Amino acid sequence: xxxxxxxxxxxxxxxxxSHARTHDHNRNRLLERLPASEVVALWSAGKEVRxxxxxxxxxxxxxxxxxxxxxxxxxxxxxxxxxxASVEAGTVGxxxxxxxxxxxxxxxxxxxxxxxxxxxxxxxxADRFVALLPxxxxxxxxxxxxxxxxxxxxxxxxxxxxxxxxxQRCARWLLLTHDRVGDLEIPLTQEFLSYMLGVRRPxxxxxxAQLQRMxxxxxxxxxxxxxxxxxxxxISCECYRIVRDEFAALAxxxxxxxx
Numbered sequence: 001x002x003x004x005x006x007x008x009x010x011x012x013x014x015x016x017x018s019h020a021r022t023h024d025h026n027r028n029r030l031l032e033r034l035p036a037s038e039v040v041a042l043w044s045a046g047k048e049v050r051x052x053x054x055x056x057x058x059x060x061x062x063x064x065x066x067x068x069x070x071x072x073x074x075x076x077x078x079x080x081x082x083x084x085a086s087v088e089a090g091t092v093g094x095x096x097x098x099x100x101x102x103x104x105x106x107x108x109x110x111x112x113x114x115x116x117x118x119x120x121x122x123x124x125x126a127d128r129f130v131a132l133l134p135x136x137x138x139x140x141x142x143x144x145x146x147x148x149x150x151x152x153x154x155x156x157x158x159x160x161x162x163x164x165x166x167x168q169r170c171a172r173w174l175l176l177t178h179d180r181v182g183d184l185e186i187p188l189t190q191e192f193l194s195y196m197l198g199v200r201r202p203x204x205x206x207x208x209a210q211l212q213r214m215x216x217x218x219x220x221x222x223x224x225x226x227x228x229x230x231x232x233x234x235i236s237c238e239c240y241r242i243v244r245d246e247f248a249a250l251a252x253x254x255x256x257x258x259x
Contacts, residue, residue, distance in 0.1 A: 027071035028122065029095045030142055033250075038136045042069070045132055046124030051075075053187065057098065057113040064107060067099025067129045073119030074180050076196065077111040087161075087198035090154040091116065093180030095247050096146055102126045103133075103143055116196070117181055117188075142250070149246045160239040161198055166207045169197050171236035174217070174226060176243060184226045190219070 031039055051073040058064055060080060068075070074093040080086045089111050092098050098121075101109045107126075124132075133140055160169055173196055177186055190208065194201045208224070211217045216232050218225040226232065233240070 028069040049123045051115040053118045055115040069122040071120040074117035076116040164237040168237040171232045172240040189222045
């Protein structure tokens, strides 16, 4: 069952820098793999912003005016339906890039883009990014590989949502989010998780209670704490490992050689 998702009109809080970031100070995993010259060019073109939870980056069909390289924030792409229901179609965190429409030469995206987990991100005006990209061959090649991994993620998620239990899907989502933010405590309400999993809130409540009884998580005041990661991996479906391995391949030596 897909549930309705509230809209938000919050804006990113800007934190400008008096100097460009160096290669050693990047928290985005794509930027970590770039030569220092390309990293400096990107930071010179943009600025760090603080993304608030549930902030709407772009509504469905709106023009993408910025691209983002998340640092410790996580973004969701939400499909909204005519009847008022919504479901998550994909997720991007520090492993990736928000702005695929811009990368592919389009100006809009059929999903609504929101902040799922608050945090920082490098934000670059879309027109400046497009103008700069031909001068960044390593980034261009890496983004092509990233796009393939992202498409694998959304196709795997679509199959997962139709074939696996809520418990398995919840474990998958928690593991992937932990991989992205690196924190065992995830700021997340039951209501918000129900949107991410495409189920009603009572289903999430029952699932979380079961995971808590198993000693895998603790839920309190809008935060989920992971207590036993290996236990979550044991009950998660194979989709977690497939998606994880696809993104991990971006950092493998043969991937670097291909760039």
